[in-house]
Amino acid sequence: MHNHEMTRRAAIQVGGVAGLAAALGLAAAAPATATGASAFRRPAKGTEILDLGPAVVQFSLMAAVRIGDTLYVGSRNLNPVRIVAFHIPTQTVVATTELGTGHTIQALAADPSGRYLYAGVLQDAGGPQANLYRWDVFSLGTPIAAIGRIGDRDVRDLSVAPNGLVYAVGGGSGTAPALWEYSPVTGQVVNLGVPDPGATLARGVAASDTTVFFGAGSTIAGGGKTSRACLYAYDRSARKFTNITPTEMLPDPSIRDLAIFNDKLVVGTASSLEPSKVAAIDLANLGSYTIATSIGKTAKNFAIIDDNVYFANEFGVMVYSLTTNAIAQLEFEGPSLGEIWGVDSRNGKLLVTSGYGFIAEIDPVAKTSVAWDLGEAGAPADPQTVMGIAAGAGYAYVGGNGVIARHTLGTDEVLNMQAPGEAKDAIVVGGTLYTGQYSSQGIWKYDPGSGKPIHQVATFPAAQNRPLDVVWDDVNQLVLVVAQADTEGGGSLWTYDPATGESRSFINPIDNVQLVRAVATREGIAYLGGSLPGTGGPGTIVAFDPVAGKELWRIDPQLGAGTSALAVQGRYLYGLSRKGHAYVIDLPKRTIVHTADVRSVSNGFAAMVSNRGVVYGVSDTTVFRFDPKTFAVSTVLADTKGGWYSGSHITNDENGYLYTMRGRNLVRIDDHPRR
Known part of the structure; x- marks a missing residue:
C-alpha cells in the first residue's frame, strides 16, 4: 500500500x-x-x-489549451460555464467569457490561424441545446458564440484540421459515440458515422490533412459486451473508417487521448487492470508504431519538446522519449499537481494546468517550477x-x-x-x-x-474506481465503502480498520454485473444494494459479513430497478430504487413488509440516513422522512x-x-x- x-x-x-x-x-x-x-x-x-x-x-476547471502567450482554461461544475484567458507573461486573467449551456468544459481546441478557440461542453440531459462554441480570441471582448451541437450529449474532445474543419467526439446519450464534423464555411454539423457500436465513450480525436483519428472504448459503463480500447482512422476522401488499434492496447478499457506531432500520432490509453500504454504511430504507415508501457492508469494531455512527449496521469507528469521509446516520471521541485487537465509547451518549458486551480510552469531540464493561482490571477x-x-x-x-x-x-x-x-x-x-x-x-x-x-x-484494486457510499460499522469498528468498477462492470465492498490500518476489499459481492450502490449496517452485518449502470435492476440486497467476508443471505425487491439508497432503523432496512419506489425489509424475518411509490419526492439518485429515530431521505428536489410505524413519507423541505x-x-x-x-x-x- x-x-x-x-x-x-x-x-x-x-x-x-x-x-x-x-x-x-x-x-x-x-x-x-x-x-x-x-x-x-x-x-x-x-x-x-x-x-x-x-x-x-x-x-474549478477541466480543460486548458495555449494559443500564443495566453492559456485558455475551461471551468468545471460552475454556473455559468466560462472560459478564462490567462496571460502567461503577466500572470493575470485578461478576459472571461460565459457559455449559455452545459455545466463543464472538457474540450478546447485552437484553429491553425490561432484566431478561433473552439469549446465543447458537458451538459445535463434535456432538449436540443448547443454544445459547440467558438470564441474570436483576436477580440477578447466579444462574447463566445454558440455554433451548433453534436448529437452526443457531451463533447469530450475537439481537433481542428489544417483546413479549418472541426472534429468532435463524446458520448453520454445512451448510444455509441459518433465522429462529428463542423464546417466553419457552411455552419453545419455532420455525423460522419459510428465506427464501433460497442463503445460507450469517445475521448480522443486528432485530425491531419487527410485523416481523422477517433479513439474510444468503455471507460464509463464498461464490462459485459462493451468494447475495449479502439482506435480508428477516418479517411476524409474515401469517407471510410479503418481499425488501427495497436494490438498491445486491445486489453485496455479505452483510448484516453490523441495528439499529432510532426509525422507521428501519439496515442494514450486509460487502463484499470494493468498500466496504461503510449504509442507513437507513423502517419505515413499506420501499421508502423512504437509502444511503451507507462506508469499509472492513464495517459492524457500530450505536449512535445524536442523528442520528448510529456503527458499527465494520476502521479503527475510523465515523459515519453521518442528516441529511446521509454517512459519515466518527470521529477521537479514544486507543488503537488493533483488531477491535471492541461499540459502545454512554451519556450522549452511546460505549462501544467492543475485541478487544484493553478498553473505550474515547469522547466524539465532544470527541474524547477513556479506556480500561479488562477483565483489570485483574477479567475472568478x-x-x-x-x-x-x-x-x-x-x-x-x-x-x-x-x-x-x-x-x-x-x-x-x-x-x-x-x-x-x-x-x-x-x-x-x-x-x-x-x-x-x-x-x-x-x-x-x-x-x-x-x-x-x-x-x-x-488503496484498493484500481478497477474499483468509483466509491459511492460510506458508512461506519460500530460493532466491528470498520469504515465500510461500496464502489463501482466503471471499466469492468460490477463493484465491491471495502473495509478499513482505523485501529490497525488494515484494509480489505471484496470484489463483486452481489454478482459480476451489479455495482454496489449503497450500504447500511446493523449488528455487524453489512447490507449491500446492487444496481446496473443507469437505472437498471434487479437491485438485489445482500446481507454480508464484512469480517468473515461472506454472504449470509439475499433478497430481490422485484421492483425492476437498481438500488438508489439504503438505511437501517431498528429492525428495518429501508430502501429506495432508482425509479422512485420505497421498500422496507424486516431484517430478522428477511421479508419485505412495505412498498410504496414515492416518485413525487424521489426519482433517480437519492440518499438516506437514520436520525433521531426515523429515516430521512433526500433527492434532487426534496428532503423527506419516513414514519417509523406506518412507513408513510412526508416532506420536510421541498x-x-x-x-x-x-x-x-x-x-x-x-x-x-x-x-x-x-x-x-x-x-x-x-x-x-x-x-
Whole structure:
C-alpha cells in the first residue's frame, strides 16, 4: 500500500465565508427566511433550516489549451460555464467569457490561424441545446458564440484540421459515440458515422490533412459486451473508417487521448487492470508504431519538446522519449499537481494546468517550477456543484473537484483542503473524517486535531474506481465503502480498520454485473444494494459479513430497478430504487413488509440516513422522512434544487442535525419528528 500525504502548503487554504460571500453577492450563515431563500418553499412546521452559505467555492476547471502567450482554461461544475484567458507573461486573467449551456468544459481546441478557440461542453440531459462554441480570441471582448451541437450529449474532445474543419467526439446519450464534423464555411454539423457500436465513450480525436483519428472504448459503463480500447482512422476522401488499434492496447478499457506531432500520432490509453500504454504511430504507415508501457492508469494531455512527449496521469507528469521509446516520471521541485487537465509547451518549458486551480510552469531540464493561482490571477470563483457531505465534532465537510471544504459550525470560517479527485462520500467517526475518493484513490483520512493534512490510508484494486457510499460499522469498528468498477462492470465492498490500518476489499459481492450502490449496517452485518449502470435492476440486497467476508443471505425487491439508497432503523432496512419506489425489509424475518411509490419526492439518485429515530431521505428536489410505524413519507423541505454533481447526499452529526444542499448552499436542518 502506498500512503500519500499532501504537504501542508499544498493542502490547506483558509478563507472566510463572510468575505467570500460578500464578494459573490451571497448571504453567508443566514437563516432560511433571510433574503434569497424566497425561491424555495418553507420547511415543514416545526422544522428549522439554517443556511450555511456556499458549500464549496473555488475556480474549478477541466480543460486548458495555449494559443500564443495566453492559456485558455475551461471551468468545471460552475454556473455559468466560462472560459478564462490567462496571460502567461503577466500572470493575470485578461478576459472571461460565459457559455449559455452545459455545466463543464472538457474540450478546447485552437484553429491553425490561432484566431478561433473552439469549446465543447458537458451538459445535463434535456432538449436540443448547443454544445459547440467558438470564441474570436483576436477580440477578447466579444462574447463566445454558440455554433451548433453534436448529437452526443457531451463533447469530450475537439481537433481542428489544417483546413479549418472541426472534429468532435463524446458520448453520454445512451448510444455509441459518433465522429462529428463542423464546417466553419457552411455552419453545419455532420455525423460522419459510428465506427464501433460497442463503445460507450469517445475521448480522443486528432485530425491531419487527410485523416481523422477517433479513439474510444468503455471507460464509463464498461464490462459485459462493451468494447475495449479502439482506435480508428477516418479517411476524409474515401469517407471510410479503418481499425488501427495497436494490438498491445486491445486489453485496455479505452483510448484516453490523441495528439499529432510532426509525422507521428501519439496515442494514450486509460487502463484499470494493468498500466496504461503510449504509442507513437507513423502517419505515413499506420501499421508502423512504437509502444511503451507507462506508469499509472492513464495517459492524457500530450505536449512535445524536442523528442520528448510529456503527458499527465494520476502521479503527475510523465515523459515519453521518442528516441529511446521509454517512459519515466518527470521529477521537479514544486507543488503537488493533483488531477491535471492541461499540459502545454512554451519556450522549452511546460505549462501544467492543475485541478487544484493553478498553473505550474515547469522547466524539465532544470527541474524547477513556479506556480500561479488562477483565483489570485483574477479567475472568478463560484460555488461548485458538490459530491459527498459529512459532519461531526463541530465541522461539516463538503466534497468538490480537487477540494474538500471544511465548515467550522457556528462561525463563518471555511477551510479548503486539497485532495486529488473527488470525495464521493464521507463519514466522521470520533471527530476524524474518512472519505471514499474517486478515481481509484481509495480511502483518505483527516483528523483536525492531529495537525496533519488529509492523506490516503487505504488503496484498493484500481478497477474499483468509483466509491459511492460510506458508512461506519460500530460493532466491528470498520469504515465500510461500496464502489463501482466503471471499466469492468460490477463493484465491491471495502473495509478499513482505523485501529490497525488494515484494509480489505471484496470484489463483486452481489454478482459480476451489479455495482454496489449503497450500504447500511446493523449488528455487524453489512447490507449491500446492487444496481446496473443507469437505472437498471434487479437491485438485489445482500446481507454480508464484512469480517468473515461472506454472504449470509439475499433478497430481490422485484421492483425492476437498481438500488438508489439504503438505511437501517431498528429492525428495518429501508430502501429506495432508482425509479422512485420505497421498500422496507424486516431484517430478522428477511421479508419485505412495505412498498410504496414515492416518485413525487424521489426519482433517480437519492440518499438516506437514520436520525433521531426515523429515516430521512433526500433527492434532487426534496428532503423527506419516513414514519417509523406506518412507513408513510412526508416532506420536510421541498424545492431544494440541490446543487449535486453525482447524486444527492444527506448526513447528520452527533447532535441530530441534518446537513444537505439547497441550491449550491449547504444547509443545516433541525427537525423534531413525532414518534
